[in-house]
Amino acid sequence: MKKILLVITTCLISPLLLAKSVQVKSPDGNIVVTVNDDKTPNYRIDFNNEGAIEASRLGLRFQKAAELGLGFAITDTQRNTVDSNWQLPWGERKNVRDHYNELLVTFSLDRQSANTFNVRFKVFNDGIGFRYEVPSQPGLDGNIAITNELTEFNVGQPEQTTAWWIPSRGWNRYEYIYQTTKLIDVDHVHTPFTFKLANGHHLSIHEAALVDYAGMTLQKQRGGSLKADLTPWYDGILVRKTAGFTTPWRTVQVSKDAVGLLNSDLILNLNEPSKIEDTSWIEPSKYVGIWWGMHVGENTWGSGDKHGATTSETKRYMDFAAKYGFKGVLVEGWNIGWDGQWYDNGDVFNFTKAYDDFNIKAITEYGLAKGVRLVGHHETSGNVTNYRNQMEDAFKLYQQHGVRQVKTGYVADGGKIKRIDENGIARMEWHDGQFMSNEYLYNIKLAAKYQISINTHEPIKDTGLRRTYPNWIAREGARGQEYNAWGSPPNPPSHTAILPFTRMLSGPMDFTPGTFDMAFKGLGADTDRPQTTLAKQLALYVVIYSPIQMASDLPRNYEANLPAFQFILDVPTDWQESKAIAGEVGKYVAFARQERDGDDWYLGALTNEDARTLTLSLDFLDKTKRYQAQIYRDGEKANWVDNPYEMIIEQKEVSAADSLTLPLATSGGAAIRFKALN
Structure with a gap:
């Protein structure tokens, strides 16, 4: 009788006993990913000992095969650590460090077909990437149609989480004005999708290495859950694959502040x-x-x-x-x-x-x-x-x-x-x-x-x-400069203070900056025209990264203002190093960039509709050199509505031990060349 009771007791508690949990940490130990198989495969992310992404579902569904997900258990794990360096032929920086801890988790279910899949996690100091790796197997051994990706990103306290987003699957692709709302009010959005938790931590969800797969959008679910919503073919099938396939990487960049997101190389590191x-x-x-x-x-x-x-x-x-x-x-x-x-x-x-x-x-x-x-x-x-x-x-x-x-x-x-x-x-x-x-x-x-x-x-x-x-x-x-000619409404002053923290996390943008004539349709707050000062147009050459930069205005408008045009002539498009040094999403941002294989540095800073003063440390400069700071900044009475052109051009000798105080007008900016003197 005791033996029988023991068996019954064991059966009743076996799901809890069999549930497995494995962890992998970032090299600095600040990011912890926990993978669990309780009821369904799931993962969670903790950052600095606080929750970042709560337990979130993993899995895939198919047209002609059973689901990979519900009931699957962890049956194997493999670990690896990589710390290497590689070079970009062009880019925001020349040398990139690729440093992560890796965990490959195998999920299995005791049935005859569609019974195993892997999820590979790479955890960096600036975030994580994970992807599905589905081997050829009975039930998934020919042509495969994916009808649902079950991936979720479950964010706690959605009423206290601020998000910056554009709608997905609309008639105008990605060319929308960004909305700033609480996460609870988000609907169907594109990635990169950036948000700020109640504790101040900043996260951005995106994907890397999108090859032969549908793009991932995010659909708001109950509470703070965001579900992967893959863009379908004309017939409703999401993805067509053959046996033995992998998905793109699902990415979550994590930082204690907004600036940290801007200094991440995670997306590049997850590509071949x-x-x-x-x-x-x-x-x-x-x-x-x-x-x-x-x-x-x-x-x-x-x-x-x-x-x-x-x-x-x-x-x-x-x-x-x-x-x-x-x-x-x-x-x-x-x-x-x-x-x-x-x-x-x-x-x-x-x-x-x-x-x-x-x-x-x-x-x-x-x-x-x-x-x-x-x-x-x-x-x-x-x-x-x-x-x-x-x-x-x-x-x-x-x-x-x-x-x-x-x-x-x-x-x-x-x-x-x-x-x-x-x-x-x-x-x-x-x-x-x-x-x-x-x-x-x-x-x-x-x-x-x-x-x-x-x-x-x-x-x-x-x-x-x-x-x-x-x-x-x-x-x-994204919405580029051309919307300032006929956008009705044009891009608002906050637009280029949001782009670095959203669209630009994915890679370079041909924004086509450099408008010098703001009054081609007249000045004013309601006119189709750049809602910026002239100094902010110069700052865009440093803030909005692209290896090809356009001077987009008409030649006569540049020749009418050669002193300001000089910054466009000087600024490079290829960089040895880039550092975001200040910023809050939608409010202001400042970048410093060093010319590729050279000594000069450049700085761009801009603000939204609010005038503000930024005091920026110059500790990014070479400590053994002195520099001539060639400064282009808003004049004392400059504002974007009716006095966008007033600009002060001045020079100062500075070093890495100094700081600069930059008054920025409404929708204003500053652009600086630091020319090495020794």
Whole structure:
């Protein structure tokens, strides 16, 4: 009788006895990830001995196989530690440390098919990444359709957690004004998704190495839970894979303050090393372009009397570029397809045939003789099949004429891309679905074959693939400067104080700063125009990172203010080191960056609609040197509404032991070059 009672008792408590829990910590011990198999596989994150992400579900569901999740138990673990260094051919810094502790957890269930999967965790000092690794097995051994990813990010105290976000799966892709709300009021959002806990800790959820998979958005659930919501194909399937697959990394960057998020290399470290052996042809640089004139109505993309992309106009811009040291001239509207409603002309764009008033051979020869390259442009207007059919010929043409960089565009009215399937049927796909994930990458790989770098507009979000494919040199992926010409409303003063903590955590952005004429439609608070001071426009060259930076305004506006223009001429686009030194999300931010393989440093600081004074330590400077600080800052009476131009340009001798006090006007800024003196 005792034996029978013992057996019954054991059965009743066995789920608790069998539940397993394993942990992995960051190298500095501050981040702890706990993985558990109680009822369903889950994980939690603690930071500095406080909860950051509470117990959150893991798992996958399929169209024709049982769920990987509910009832699975931990059956094996493997551990590893990595501490190495690698170099970026271009970037925010030259040398990157890759230091993490790794835990591979195997979950299994006693059944005949779909009975095992792995989750690999990498825990860095600045956050974590984890991904699913599903081996080939009965039930998951052929073509596989994923219908649900069960991953959750469970945030406690949502009523006390502040979030900065843009809506996902909307008609305008990623080009929305950021909202600032409590997490409880968040709906369906894009990543990077940044939030501040009640205890002041800052986190950002994103993903790394998005290859052959659907982009992850986040859907708000009950309470503070955020669930992975993968962007579907036209037919509702989320992801199509074959046996033995891995997912992208799900990432959580963690910091005690907002500034710490800006100094993270986690996304890059979770991507594979470069697949391009010789990167010497990838050239960080500054450029100008026949572009802003279209946005302010002086020129047109389409042909006619006001056509911007003409041989004579391009040569004029090349003269300006050569005079001031710019390496490229972007020309939009040169090829057949821009007449009429070009944003709905995807079927008729021709990527090798120019309008009669644009002679690509004469233009490129003229520019190369002056040390200036044509920056190419391919606008798909949302028809990627038409582009795919012409893509190789288009790259051949550009390579023939010495073009090294191409800006691509995927404008699509309604927010979806048009493709023609193998049966000739038109299908509509989201920009961040699996189909387009592969299509964007196909473009990058083919461009590399012809030694061309790509600057993608209307892109899929950046997930660090620039490490693997360094010719993916920049993207858009947020509201850029053009919205200040016609955005109604334009970007608010807080916009560029939010971008570094959200969109910019994913990678470089071609924001196209540098507007000098704020009054092309008149000044005022309700006018479509940059809601900034002139000094803030200069600060953007340091704050909003891109290895290709545009001086976006018209040449005459720069030549009318050469003293301020000097900062744009001086500032590099490639950096030895970058350090965020101050900031609060949506309020203000300050970055210091050292020129690549040089001694000079640059600083950019900007604020939102509130004027403020920042006192910044210069301890980032080399302690053995003295510097001439060439300062461009707001004047005493400057404000963005009706006095944006007032600027003080001054010089001071400083060292690493000094600090600078910078008064910033409403939506103002400061830009500084620290020129080494010894």
